[in-house]
Amino acid sequence: MEFHRGRMLDHVHLRAKDLAASKRFYQAILEVLGIPLGSHGPDNFFADELFVSTADPGAPSGRGVHLAFQAKDQEMVKRVYEVALAAGGKDNGGPGERPYHPGYYAAFVLDPDGNNIEAVYHGPAKRSAPSVVFTV
Known part of the structure; x- marks a missing residue:
């Protein structure tokens, strides 16, 4: 069994209308x-x-999916938010600090199917470590 540290998601599959x-x-x-x-x-x-x-015919899409993109800095969070709105997204929480941990800076938009899309910068103290693989 392998445990991958520093990699939260393997992939995300969204279905679009x-x-x-x-x-x-x-x-x-x-x-x-x-x-x-x-x-x-x-x-x-x-x-x-x-x-x-x-989307498969008759299958629901855009039901409660949350996808977070990791940004390199606060400016990238702001830029993602701006282009997402310009590309058809809807505001779901503009760029700013969030209470999740010190330095958590994020913005949220809804994509054309209603999925919650986040751009997040964790701040210099919360940068993710390089991916490490442990074999158990």
Whole structure:
């Protein structure tokens, strides 16, 4: 059994009602974060650990999904927030300090399917450690 320290999520799969709107939205955020879009097809796209596809007919989408992107600094949080709004997102909490721990600076938007998207900077004291793998 392996335990990966410093890597909270392996991947996130979102289902979109309007794939073109979702692609525009996420591509704008990913550009600010410096993450290239992987590949894309008529019913999906991906970038790093994020995979977005069209919703299965009759399946709910945008139901309580929360996705947090790690930003390098407060300015990147602000920029993600701005481009997310410009790309069709809706405000869900503008850039600012949050009470989760000292230095937690974040902004929240809802994507075109109502998923809660966060950009977060943990401050210099809370920078994540390099990924470490333990074999048990």
